[in-house]
Amino acid sequence: MMLLTSLDNPPLRRSQAKHRPAGAGRHAMRAATLLLLAGALATPPALAPFAFAPLAGAQESGRRNPTVIRDAEIENLLRDYMRPIWKAAGLTQQNLRVVIISDPSFNAFVMDGKRIFVNTGALASSETPNEIIGVLAHETGHIAGGHLARMRQEMENAQTMAIIGTLLAAGGVAAGAAGGANMGGAAAALAGPQEIARRSVLSYARAQEQAADRSAISYLAATKQSPVGMLKTFERMQNDQIFISQRVDPYVLSHPMARERVAALEDLVAKSPYRDIKDSPELQARHEMMRAKLVGFSMPPDAVARRYPPSNTSLPARYARAISAYRYGAVPDAIRQIDALIAVQPNNPYFHELKGQALLEAGRPREAIAPLRRAEQLSGGAPLIRTLLGQALVAANDKSSVDDAVRELTFGVQREPESAAAWRFLAQAYGQKGDLPNADLASAQSALLSGDVQLARELAARARQTFAYGSPGWLKADDIVNVKPPKKKPGRPTP
Numbered sequence: 001m002m003l004l005t006s007l008d009n010p011p012l013r014r015s016q017a018k019h020r021p022a023g024a025g026r027h028a029m030r031a032a033t034l035l036l037l038a039g040a041l042a043t044p045p046a047l048a049p050f051a052f053a054p055l056a057g058a059q060e061s062g063r064r065n066p067t068v069i070r071d072a073e074i075e076n077l078l079r080d081y082m083r084p085i086w087k088a089a090g091l092t093q094q095n096l097r098v099v100i101i102s103d104p105s106f107n108a109f110v111m112d113g114k115r116i117f118v119n120t121g122a123l124a125s126s127e128t129p130n131e132i133i134g135v136l137a138h139e140t141g142h143i144a145g146g147h148l149a150r151m152r153q154e155m156e157n158a159q160t161m162a163i164i165g166t167l168l169a170a171g172g173v174a175a176g177a178a179g180g181a182n183m184g185g186a187a188a189a190l191a192g193p194q195e196i197a198r199r200s201v202l203s204y205a206r207a208q209e210q211a212a213d214r215s216a217i218s219y220l221a222a223t224k225q226s227p228v229g230m231l232k233t234f235e236r237m238q239n240d241q242i243f244i245s246q247r248v249d250p251y252v253l254s255h256p257m258a259r260e261r262v263a264a265l266e267d268l269v270a271k272s273p274y275r276d277i278k279d280s281p282e283l284q285a286r287h288e289m290m291r292a293k294l295v296g297f298s299m300p301p302d303a304v305a306r307r308y309p310p311s312n313t314s315l316p317a318r319y320a321r322a323i324s325a326y327r328y329g330a331v332p333d334a335i336r337q338i339d340a341l342i343a344v345q346p347n348n349p350y351f352h353e354l355k356g357q358a359l360l361e362a363g364r365p366r367e368a369i370a371p372l373r374r375a376e377q378l379s380g381g382a383p384l385i386r387t388l389l390g391q392a393l394v395a396a397n398d399k400s401s402v403d404d405a406v407r408e409l410t411f412g413v414q415r416e417p418e419s420a421a422a423w424r425f426l427a428q429a430y431g432q433k434g435d436l437p438n439a440d441l442a443s444a445q446s447a448l449l450s451g452d453v454q455l456a457r458e459l460a461a462r463a464r465q466t467f468a469y470g471s472p473g474w475l476k477a478d479d480i481v482n483v484k485p486p487k488k489k490p491g492r493p494t495p
């Protein structure tokens, strides 16, 4: 399943909203500060400064709201890529995860100590697992090095500096210059305080980038993997930077950041005893399937056909065409293509999942159930697949399977508590069962996650009346009734 969700409405956490209002407020303010400065640094929207992409690339991709992609197959592959790296970095206890952003530009970044974000563009353009592992190892280096916390401190210092500067310059020269982002090196002395602050943060960031590079190289060495993919990615990045140089702040351009980093990396790569090690054929094959899936899901049929023409009969090519057929073509044709894939790899859970998804979305939920059950078994109970199965069971609206639906979806929301859609399907399942308090409660959760606090509180209040006082359901409903509507966040970049 390839599921798109918007990052724009970060889910409210009940515990935060109810039990730690002061702390949550402080956190929100810090986040807003970070956003403002991150904006000044031309990093991607709503994100922290440790991006892998060239600054200009980030500028290019603009201020759109990032959309998260959920997909069991790709997430599983990225976990397999990162497990050894995270172990080498001493981060096995941190419960890290890679979050996939739907964006064709090349980027990877971190914004907290728990998640590494990577664009679909980076995944699709990496020719080998090694290339993307190198990129994500670099991001891991930022987390392991605690760079985010220190960068936040640095930004706060910089902001203080900027504020003091603005106050000092109140009737003076700097006021007009403060907004000038296009000042070149020689004009630095005349730059406004915000510009000076910005550059101080930038120089700090450069040191952290090189530290993250060195960490990445050490993780790759510890796991006996080649650093060549990482170098290759940097070289490509450097070329991108030259290519789009026209639209970049000259100060950013005059930084030979990528060049320095590439030179330093070349040195380290030459010394690596693992530089000629290739990815395992098994991992390379899964990588090709991931790329095909991304192409099939994100590109129009003619682009898919150009990338994977009919003459290409490889499994990835057939996968991309089958996905494209399901998204744009006739259902019977898509099912025929998917069945042909299943004939080649009967135990590939994601082929069965795709078949189930195609049937479900074609309005044939009863037929979707069997392939989804198979996908669930073969995937070892992947939460996203169990949720999809639950969705099919609800859509089938069959009295005999309603308990099944509740079970699958309950598991789904336990493992993926931030999925508004899963809560909505669970509400439907409870509704079919005639369990109205639990249906209201699940609907309230869904409304809360979708940002409709008012509706969430109304539904939760109705559920609370029916549950026994103090029961688990009553407590959950009570929590939601007491959620405070979120305050408008200042400084968020608008789309």
Ligand SMILES: [Zn+2]
Residues within 6 Å of the ligand: 050, 051, 052, 138, 139, 142, 208, 209, 212
């Ligand atoms: Zn970095």
